[in-house]
Amino acid sequence: MTSDSPAHRTALAGPAIRRALADIDGAPDTVASDRAADRADDLLARIAWSRLAEPGDRVAHELIACLGAESALRMLMRGSTGSDFRRACERRVAETADEAISPPEVTDRALAAAVKRWLPRLDRQATHEDVVRAQHSGLTVVVPGDDLWPRSLHDLGAHGPLVLWVRGDPAHLSGAALSVVGSRAASGYGSEVTAEFSAAAAETGATIVSGAAYGIDAVAHRTALHLDRPTVAFLAGGADRAYPRAHESLLKRIAEQGAICAEMPPGAAPTRWRFLMRNRLIASLSTATLVTEAGPRSGSLNTAGHAAEIGRPLGAVPGPVTSAASMGCHRLIRDYGATLVSSAADVLELLGAATDPLPGPDTAAASRQPAIHRRLLDALPLRGTRTLRDAAARAGLDPDEARDAAAELELLGFMTREETPDGGEERWRLNRRE
Structure with a gap:
């Protein structure tokens, strides 16, 4: 099932997240055996977010802090824009007296760019496989709010892990x-x-x-x-x-x-x-x-x-x-x-x-390259070529960010653009990492 299909979005949205994973033998014992049912959706939504967002993604962290992991994921599945997320956060702040909840301190452009880089990673089957692999490997999932969550990680603020x-x-x-x-x-x-x-x-x-x-x-x-x-x-x-x-x-x-x-x-x-x-x-x-x-x-x-x-x-x-x-x-x-x-x-x-x-x-x-450059170069194979769309998805970048970075890296001699003889999508080759 492709990530942009309506069936895919429905399967992961809202309470259906838990139902979508219920057919995995042993999944409740693996990831939520000691959690109440009302926390299972948040847990599984965070599992999905761990695939969607690269480590330290401030925008994802702030949206989840404001809306909750499940609500933010449900909005993404529905195709919400950056402006939609902004308005939802403003409504949430207006409706609650919790001073800990605040709108994201990022620009509308950053919100829009974040949505673009998350969408290509939406994949119901991949989320299933994450839970299965966790079960088979004996992994425990720990999320903020759990008794076992290390409080010292809160010092990372909006760059903390999800x-x-x-x-x-x-x-x-x-x-x-x-x-x-x-x-x-x-x-x-x-x-x-x-x-x-x-x-x-x-x-x-x-x-x-x-x-x-x-x-x-x-x-x-x-x-x-x-x-x-x-x-x-x-x-x-x-x-x-x-x-x-x-x-x-x-x-x-x-x-x-x-x-x-x-x-x-x-x-x-x-x-x-x-x-x-x-x-x-x-x-x-x-x-x-x-x-x-x-x-x-x-x-x-x-x-x-x-x-x-x-x-x-x-x-x-x-x-x-x-x-x-x-x-x-x-x-x-x-x-x-x-x-x-x-x-x-x-x-x-x-x-x-x-x-x-x-x-x-x-x-x-330690590295004179901007972070976006490093991430894009990491997403290219050591041998062979890859389309910019695929590299952007692997790097967790939105296509516009990847396109701008690729142009700069081409000028600097780090990447080479290869034309395809049949007029298909351009492919890129890695020349050197630094």
Whole structure:
């Protein structure tokens, strides 16, 4: 069934959301066994939204906060425009005395653009498959308002996640935690101090949080596992999808002893944009963030920037002044007020530090490309071509945004337009990512 067919829109609208998924064996036990029936529609609507919106989509977050996930989804299914959403939010504000409900603080143009990028992703069958995959993979769905929803994520405001897919015990998402991030190509020095400082935090009862990548991330997770302490891994793709593949056994152990968490639906592929947005979850879930080894362009600086922006204590471990692998840490200490961490005692002090806001590093400097450019390039195959319409849907961009970005990227030499001999839709080829 196509996403724009009337039958598709009816099948997912309103209370029919729950009925549309009722034929999935075991679905209620998988996603809503401990929830009242009146919450099931909101839950399933958020499951649909986790596919529609890319991580950190402010417009989706604000519309759902105002109208509710189910009502916002029902309007989208009916083909509502950005102006329709604006008027609905204004009526909602006028009808309620709840001061927490407010109209979206985005422009009409942003609302219209959001509708354009969501519509191509409407897919009833894909939503069915998300629930089935969650059931088969043993995933738990946690949404705002649940007892297990980590309150620390509220600090992200309108850029917070709409839903979390969890493999393991969601209880580990709350409580004292230390985020440990750093280089994928960790040195012996970086691995040694990461193990020492992660152990110090874990032994006090703090959960170790990281991204399950090679290098520093893996050392932090393995240290907690060795001590039989909980650890949480945030993934940029689906929580059921081992990434990197070589860490499949490590992720299995993390799920058994802690939790694997993602905001993308099961089976979703990681992209560079999703990695960057995943970092905000690593930073916000934790009491403090520690960068133990990072080069000048390390993605760990992006996590550090998120931590600083929301007022989390930020620590960095110094290294040899001649080491390129420590240049990022030195920059955090010198220019951005990160605490210099050189001992286990410093780590414990960091965990207990007051959350005074720190000036954040220019995380955009890690990549000079605008976010829309990065997302569009991520949506192109490494080999072969793809239509701009397909790439826009995969990137979560509206067609107009994608068209403008493609024109700029073509001029910059990142993409090549290929004419089709039969006069069909143009296809685009990736030249380079950066």
